[in-house]
Amino acid sequence: xxxAIYTNEGDKMKTVLEVRDLVKYFNVGHLFKPKYVHxxxxxxxxxxxxxxxxxxxxxxxGKTTAAxxxxxxxxxxxxxxxxxxxxxxxxxSRKRLLKYRKNVQMIFQDPFASLNPxxxxxxxxxxxxxxxxxxxxxxxxxxxxxxxxxxxxIPAKSFLDKYPYELSGGERxxxxxxxxxxxxxxxxxxxxxxxMLDVSIRLDIMNLMLDLKEKEGLSYLYITHDLAGAHYMSDxxxxxxxxxxxxxxxxxxxxxxxxxxxTKLLKKAAPKPEESLRPERLVVGEEIPDLVDPPKxxxxxxxxxxxxxxxxxxxxxxxxxxxxxxVRCFLYSK
Amino acid sequence: xxxxxxxxxxxxxxxxxxVHAVNDVSFEVEKGEFLGIAGESGCGKSTLAFSITGLLRxxxxxFSGSVFFMGKDLANLSKEEIRRxxxxxxxxxxxxxxxxxxxxxxxxxxxxxxxxxxxNVDKEELLAHTKKLFKLVNVSSEFLDAYPHQLxxxxxxxxxxxxxxSLNPKLVIMDEPTTALDVVVQRIILQEIDELRRKLGFSxxxxxxxxxxxxEISDxxxxxxxxxxxxxxxxxxxxAKPMHPYTEGLMNSFPPxxxxxxxxxxxxxxxxxxxEEIKGCPFATxxxxxxxxxxxxxxxxxxxEKGHFVACHLYK
Numbered sequence: 001x002x003x004a005i006y007t008n009e010g011d012k013m014k015t016v017l018e019v020r021d022l023v024k025y026f027n028v029g030h031l032f033k034p035k036y037v038h039x040x041x042x043x044x045x046x047x048x049x050x051x052x053x054x055x056x057x058x059x060x061x062g063k064t065t066a067a068x069x070x071x072x073x074x075x076x077x078x079x080x081x082x083x084x085x086x087x088x089x090x091x092x093s094r095k096r097l098l099k100y101r102k103n104v105q106m107i108f109q110d111p112f113a114s115l116n117p118x119x120x121x122x123x124x125x126x127x128x129x130x131x132x133x134x135x136x137x138x139x140x141x142x143x144x145x146x147x148x149x150x151x152x153x154i155p156a157k158s159f160l161d162k163y164p165y166e167l168s169g170g171e172r173x174x175x176x177x178x179x180x181x182x183x184x185x186x187x188x189x190x191x192x193x194x195x196m197l198d199v200s201i202r203l204d205i206m207n208l209m210l211d212l213k214e215k216e217g218l219s220y221l222y223i224t225h226d227l228a229g230a231h232y233m234s235d236x237x238x239x240x241x242x243x244x245x246x247x248x249x250x251x252x253x254x255x256x257x258x259x260x261x262x263t264k265l266l267k268k269a270a271p272k273p274e275e276s277l278r279p280e281r282l283v284v285g286e287e288i289p290d291l292v293d294p295p296k297x298x299x300x301x302x303x304x305x306x307x308x309x310x311x312x313x314x315x316x317x318x319x320x321x322x323x324x325x326x327v328r329c330f331l332y333s334k
Numbered sequence: 335x336x337x338x339x340x341x342x343x344x345x346x347x348x349x350x351x352x353v354h355a356v357n358d359v360s361f362e363v364e365k366g367e368f369l370g371i372a373g374e375s376g377c378g379k380s381t382l383a384f385s386i387t388g389l390l391r392x393x394x395x396x397f398s399g400s401v402f403f404m405g406k407d408l409a410n411l412s413k414e415e416i417r418r419x420x421x422x423x424x425x426x427x428x429x430x431x432x433x434x435x436x437x438x439x440x441x442x443x444x445x446x447x448x449x450x451x452x453x454n455v456d457k458e459e460l461l462a463h464t465k466k467l468f469k470l471v472n473v474s475s476e477f478l479d480a481y482p483h484q485l486x487x488x489x490x491x492x493x494x495x496x497x498x499x500s501l502n503p504k505l506v507i508m509d510e511p512t513t514a515l516d517v518v519v520q521r522i523i524l525q526e527i528d529e530l531r532r533k534l535g536f537s538x539x540x541x542x543x544x545x546x547x548x549x550e551i552s553d554x555x556x557x558x559x560x561x562x563x564x565x566x567x568x569x570x571x572x573x574a575k576p577m578h579p580y581t582e583g584l585m586n587s588f589p590p591x592x593x594x595x596x597x598x599x600x601x602x603x604x605x606x607x608x609x610e611e612i613k614g615c616p617f618a619t620x621x622x623x624x625x626x627x628x629x630x631x632x633x634x635x636x637x638x639e640k641g642h643f644v645a646c647h648l649y650k
Contacts, residue, residue, distance in 0.1 A: 058516040168604055169375075198374040199543060203587045203600030210597075225517055232589035232598075255592060269521040271546035272591040273573055279550050282522055287486060 013048035015085065016187050016219045017070070017104075020044045022079035024062075024069050028292065037291045039065040041243040042079070044318075047187065052213065052220040054234030054251065056227055056266070060288050062243040063223045064109075067189045070221070071106045072097060083187075102132055105180040109192040111172035115164040121148070121175055122160040128182040143182075150215075151178040152208060170201035177208065181216065189221045194229065206233055227270045231255050236324070239263050242289050242299040245318055249325035259327045262300045298330070306331060336504055336537050337363040337386070342399035342409075344385040345378075345561075345608070353609045355381040357561035359399075360635070363505065363537050368528065370548035370569065371541045372584070373558030374605060379541045380429070382558070383509045385409075386539075387426050388416035404504065422452045424505040425498040429513060434494055435482040442478040445497045452501055467496040470530065488519040495527065499534070507539045512547075524551055546588045549573045554641075557581050560606050560616035563635065567642040577644045580617045615647065623648060 022043045029035030040062040047053045057063045068074045070081060072092070081088040083103060092100065108114035115124060125144045129135050135143045148156035151174040164172055173193060180188055190209065194202040210233065212218060222233045230237050230251070237254040239247040239262065247260040258264045268282055284303055289295050295302060301311040310330055318328040344356040355378035363369050373379045384390040386401050388408055401408040403424060408416060420426075428434055436444055445464050449455065455463070465475045471492040482490060491511065498506055508527070512520040528551055531538055542548060548555055549569055556566040557580065565578040576582045583601035603620040606612050615621070618628040627647050635645040 058518065170604065199545065199587050200374060200584060200601040201604065203589070203598055204602075206589075207597065207599070227517075228589045228591040231591060232595060251595065265518060267591070269518045270591050271544075271550055271588075273546060273549040274590045275592065279521075281525060282518070284518065284522070 013051065015046050016049050016051075016083070017221075018046040018080075018082040018085075019066075019070065020080045020082075022066065022069060022081070023077045024065050024074060025077045035292055038243050038294050039291060040069065041294075043240070043243075043245050045238055045245065045248060047219045047221060049186075049219060050213065050217060051236070052222050052234040054230030054237040055221060055223045055240060056225065056230045056237055057240035058225055058288065060242075060291070061240045063240050064191055066240070067106065067191050067221060067223055071104060071189055072100060073106075098132065102183050103186045105183060105185040105188050107173075107176050107180050107188060107190040107193045110196050111169055111176055112164075112196065114176055115172055117164050119163070120160070121162050121164075121167075124175060125179055125182055128179060132183050134183060147178040147182055148175075150181070150212065151175075152204075153178070168201075169197050170205060173197060173205055174208070177205075177212070181212065181218075184216070185218070187219045187221070189223070191223045192225070193222075195224070195226070202229075209233070227255070227266050228272075239266070242294065243291060244299055244315075244328065245326075246300065246329070247325075247327045248318070249327075253322075253325055259321060259325070259332060260300075260329050261304045261306055261331075265303075298328075335362050336365050336367075336404060337539075338400075338402040339386065340400045340402065342382070342385060342401060343397040344381055344390060344395065344399075345397065346381075346393045347395060348393045351609060354611075355394075355561050355608055356385060358635070359558075359561075359563050361556060361563060361566060363539060365504070366531065366535050366537055367554060368531060368538045368540065368552045370552030370555045371539060371558055371563075372543065372545045372548055372555065374543055376605060376608065377558045378561040378608065379558050380509055383426070383507050383539070383541055387420060387424065387507060388413070389426070418452070421448050421498075421503070422501045423503055424507065425501070425503045427494055427498045427506065427508040427511045429510040435490060437482050439481075440478070441480050441482065441485075441493055445493070445500055448497055449500050463500070464496075467500055470499065471496045471526065487515055488523060491515060491519075491523055492526075495523075495530075499530065499536075502534070503536055505537045505539070507541070509541045510543070511540075513542070513544070520547075545584050557584065560612060561608055562616065562645060563643070564617065564646070565642075565644045567644075571642060577638065577642065577649060578617075578646050579621045579623050579648075583620075583622075615645075 022040055024040040025036040025038055027034050028037055043066055055063045069076045075090055088100060122144060125147055126140055129140055129143060145156040148159055153159045153174050194205050197205060213220060224230050234251050237251050238245055241262050247263045258267050265284060289299055289302060297312040297314050298316055301307040316328050316330045316333055318326045319333050320326050321332050339359060339361050342356055342359045346353040359382060371379055385396050390396060396409050442464055446460050449460060468475045473489055473492050477485060512523055540552060552569050555569045555572045556563045559580050565581045576585055586598055587600045589598060601620055606616050614630045615628040615633050618624050625647060633645045633647045635643055637643050638649045
């Protein structure tokens with residue numbers, strides 16, 4: 001099966017990132033008796049130029065691990081990452097890594113932990129500019145100012161000499177975004193960038209990210225556990241469960257016509273007062289499988305209301321059901 | 335009526351500093367009612383929970399006002415008198431309950447602790463009662479002898495809820511009890527809490543920052559902003575017809591799950607600091623419907639329609 005089918009066929013956009021059969025195991029045993037956490041299992045997807053791919057899953061589903069492997073913070077166990085069609089080697093020289101990171105940047109979940117409390121805003125934004133040698137001498141001040149203003153920290157001058165403790169959560173996350181954008185990346189991996197923020201601030205950050213995407217021609221991998229937020233941000237949504245991609249398709253279709261039983265469950269669990277104020281009752285086992293010893297068949301079968309015998313024996317393939325819509329479930333395999 | 339909070343003022347003082355975290359808050363809770371209190375972080379909602387339950391520790395103080403719980407004013411009771419009521423007549427489930435359990439004690443012993451502090455029962459009865467509690471919250475009784483690390487987050491949360499219900503309280507105050515849980519587990523626990531309430535008839539004050547959760551599950555909803563309750567109404571009405579501009583802004587801050595994707599706009603700016611004195615309406619700086627009067631005079635909290643309270647100059 002060619003991996004190319006995981007892209008959205010209708011659009012002839014340029015592919016920025018392509019991930020094929022990405023696997024990441026963590027050894028949690030010891031040297032002579034290894035035990036592996038199967039955090040990411042054969043995940044494949046692609047992100048087009050200017051596209052937002054939402055990666056949705058519960059905690060422990062491997063979505064953050066996947067992003068960290070792509071950001072080269074973890075080494076993949078196996079699998080292939082391609083940036084602009086070029087294979088990204090597992091081991092890279094510092095120079096090569098720098099070049100890769102100039103294109104791929106990350107925004108972290110916790111704005112309270114991801115900024116060094118000892119440094120001023122000026123220093124934090126200047127670091128990527130200096131490390132990547134993007135600006136010289138005096139230009140740096142005006143470049144930092146420009147970046148801050150682009151992230152709606154206005155007037156920029158008043159933020160330059162502040163320490164993180166002087167900033168609110170929303171302001172800190174804007175610093176995190178400005179820092180990621182300093183090197184003019186093509187792809188930004190956003191790991192739950194709004195989950196630690198207050199509700200009235202969340203939407204501002206999401207809107208800022210969408211505006212910057214248009215302005216700077218970015219692509220995002222937008223990681224979240226919030227299906228509604230993913231729908232708001234993304235062109236396509238990928239649903240991850242216990243390390244595997246379960247469903248992938250255009251945003252509207254995933255929300256309006258979810259196919260995989262897990263996606264349906266997520267949709268049912270999400271608050272949606274616009275539909276009914278008395279939500280239907282959920283009946284489901286709640287335990288995510290042990291990833292050290294994952295179930296032999298489909299990883300969702302212990303919780304699945306439609307599980308049959310085959311589900312406990314074999315892992316279904318991620319198969320195409322309609323243009324650009326893929327699902328990993330025996331209910332839809334031919 | 336089970337609880338009546340009357341013009342409660344509370345906050346924190348040290349040296350010359352004053353943080354006025356709860357500002358003239360008044361509300362009532364009926365028997366069996368599910369009251370949701372929603373607000374952003376720093377709006378004083380946890381301080382409110384601490385003040386009601388007598389758990390506010392220095393530098394936190396109740397400045398004025400009263401908290402009538404079943405005829406007694408909790409704000410004026412001694413520590414010992416409140417201790418006797420707490421857990422027995424009202425109980426509390428805290429944020430990040432997972433960390434509430436002692437990691438080196440067996441689950442059952444921790445539940446026993448709460449019970450034996452209030453009533454004298456023998457071991458057998460204690461065990462039988464705890465088994466019943468476990469059944470109530472859908473945890474298998476084989477976990478009675480387990481230690482907290484052997485349980486999942488959802489199970490720990492259930493144990494804490496079981497413990498809070500162990501003495502059949504009339505009122506349970508829940509401060510963001512499901513925030514640390516996954517979406518699916520969160521929904522299931524909420525569902526169970528609501529079913530228990532209907533079965534056992536206790537009242538709930540449910541505090542959270544997640545308005546969309548509350549709209550679906552609570553009977554009544556109060557919105558807190560900068561230490562004040564700015565609006566309170568039956569949930570369905572508040573959702574259909576929000577009156578306060580802040581509530582309206584909050585409702586528009588959640589992207590809806592279904593429907594076409596379109597741009598929404600949140601609330602610009604950020605909440606005022608509670609350490610500074612606020613003149614006029616605390617929301618005035620962010621309000622799209624601001625009038626000259628808003629900057630100088632704090633709007634009174636009045637009943638505009640039956641059961642619908644709002645503090646805004648737009649409604650008189």
